[in-house]
Amino acid sequence: MSPQRPALHQPVRSRHARSARQVMPTDQLPEGARSKDARARVSMRPKRRGKAPAHMVDLTMEARKQALKEMGIPGFRADQLSRQYFTHFEANPELMSDIPQQLRAPLREGFLPQLVEHVTTQKADGGYTLKHLWSLFDGARVESVLMRYPKRTTLCISSQAGCGMGCPFCATGQMGLTRNLSAAEILEQVRLAAKACERGDLAGGATRLTNVVFMGMGEPLANFGALKNVLKGLIEEPPNGFGLSARNVTVSTVGLVPGIKKLAALGYPVTLAVSLHAPDDELRDPLIPINSRWKVGELLDAAREYFVKTGRRVSIEYALIRDMNDHPWRAQLLADQLNARGHGWAHVNPIPLNPTPGSIWTASTRAAQEEFVSVLRGAGISTTIRDTRGSDIDGACGQLATKVAKEEEKTHD
Numbered sequence: 001m002s003p004q005r006p007a008l009h010q011p012v013r014s015r016h017a018r019s020a021r022q023v024m025p026t027d028q029l030p031e032g033a034r035s036k037d038a039r040a041r042v043s044m045r046p047k048r049r050g051k052a053p054a055h056m057v058d059l060t061m062e063a064r065k066q067a068l069k070e071m072g073i074p075g076f077r078a079d080q081l082s083r084q085y086f087t088h089f090e091a092n093p094e095l096m097s098d099i100p101q102q103l104r105a106p107l108r109e110g111f112l113p114q115l116v117e118h119v120t121t122q123k124a125d126g127g128y129t130l131k132h133l134w135s136l137f138d139g140a141r142v143e144s145v146l147m148r149y150p151k152r153t154t155l156c157i158s159s160q161a162g163c164g165m166g167c168p169f170c171a172t173g174q175m176g177l178t179r180n181l182s183a184a185e186i187l188e189q190v191r192l193a194a195k196a197c198e199r200g201d202l203a204g205g206a207t208r209l210t211n212v213v214f215m216g217m218g219e220p221l222a223n224f225g226a227l228k229n230v231l232k233g234l235i236e237e238p239p240n241g242f243g244l245s246a247r248n249v250t251v252s253t254v255g256l257v258p259g260i261k262k263l264a265a266l267g268y269p270v271t272l273a274v275s276l277h278a279p280d281d282e283l284r285d286p287l288i289p290i291n292s293r294w295k296v297g298e299l300l301d302a303a304r305e306y307f308v309k310t311g312r313r314v315s316i317e318y319a320l321i322r323d324m325n326d327h328p329w330r331a332q333l334l335a336d337q338l339n340a341r342g343h344g345w346a347h348v349n350p351i352p353l354n355p356t357p358g359s360i361w362t363a364s365t366r367a368a369q370e371e372f373v374s375v376l377r378g379a380g381i382s383t384t385i386r387d388t389r390g391s392d393i394d395g396a397c398g399q400l401a402t403k404v405a406k407e408e409e410k411t412h413d
Contacts, residue, residue: 023323025286028360030168042289043164044222046179050138053113055184056081057233061240071110073103081112082239089195091188113137116188127203129389130196136161136185140178142217144189146209147389148202152248154211155193159186159227160218165254166289169321169361172217181218183229190234190242209242213250215273220251221259227251231268246270252317257294260302264309272306273315273349274299278325279334287325300337307345317386319351320364320372331372335379348376351386 056064056078064082065075080098084090091112093104108114119133119141128148135141140161147154163170164177193209200206212234214220220227231251237243251263252273260272276296278284284291291299303314316338320326338346350373356362364372369385376383 018327018329020327021323022327023321023360024283025168025324025360030166030174031171031359031361041166042293043166043176045164046177047162048138048140048179050179052115052137052182052185055113055115055182056111057085057184057187058182058229067111071106073107077103077107079239081107085112085191086233086238086240086242089191089198091191115182115185116142116192125389130201132192134189136181138179142181142185142189144193144216145389146193146196146202148204148207149387152210153197153202153207154213155190155209156213156215157186157189158216158218159214159220159223159230163218164222165219167254167287169287169319177218180223181226183226183233186226186230187233194242210244211248211250212244213252213273215250215252219254219256221253221256221263224259224262227263228266231266231270235268235270247312250315254288255290255294255299257298257302260299260306264306267310269310269312271312271315272303272310273317274303275317276334277317277319277321279330279337283325283330296337300341304341304345313344314346316346316348317351318348319353320369321353321360322362322364322368324360326364326368326372328371328375331375332379335376335381338381339379343380344382347382347384349384349386350376352388354388 056067059067061078061082064078068078069075077099081093081096084096084098090096091114093099093107093112096104099107116134116136119135121133122131123129124131125147130146132144132146133141134144142158142161144158145156147156158181160180161178162175163172165173166176167173190209190212196202197207197209214227231246231249233241234244234249235241235246246269249268250271250273252275253259254275263270263272275288276284276299278287279296281291281295284296294302303316306312307314316334318325318334334348338348350369352369353361353363373383373385
């Protein structure tokens, strides 16, 4: 018999009474808002509808061969070009010694067009973190962050230009959704990062890219068509992909329940990360606007189902915000919600924010953080405080793009 699930607004234990100060997301304008009338809202309609130029890695191997034949180029070149891309991280035919000189220009124009252009890079953590800003074919901009750890090197990538989820604490959310990225535009972020690792751009010298997380700009499950092809390109072995371990790929979502179910159906054992940030609908509705469509209970049900289908433990991401969601009773409610659906299927990552004086979006006190974690662990919930990077730069998602855009506006005024 399944354990009885707690009501979302159940009475709490006396030792975790709701007596502390309660800050709500509506107490301040959304992060990065430029108008006093700004409100957190979901918008799934992109501002632009243009598509990126067709690129080799948008295609399957058979489709690559067919496309080359239509260009009058032998199909076997598809294998050569794909190995150059996924093994040597090279996308410019002019630099490929195994491709005849007369084919390089047509291939560059019609098969391997340049999709992203470097705008700027910020270094943090002594050079062990690099945050890149990229410009796309239509001027849209996205960010990626490359981070070196003792035993792994992780890339955080963007799946959309902007984001339509409207979360009030997120700079990207206030940009709105510009457009979805193509699979190739996403994979280009990975290729360029792999090349940067090989080149030794990170402190510590040359290394190998081992992990990819979809935690940059955008909601990946809202761009599912591209996501499906990107996962194939990440996981399959060369010449079809980069050959990363599926267990080293993480897909994050704010809670698109149908997307979670479609991701489970793909059969890739990638890690699902749920950006929960609140265990109760009363707070999560204004904090994560998509919660008005899929409530906490439905979201956690889908996450549990993902675990059952894939065998992969789900990560619950929880940014600790002072006096908003860091109360002990919320930690207990979160533990109860997870335990009601079984044990050992989820791991909680509390995320410390950077202190922001004068803003409601600021870090919890050390004491509040420690008590929150203690309550979770006391309830048997596997919990690890997330190691944060980029605190000395515009590290949060969307901050660098916003900063550069503002600087360019001043230049043009």
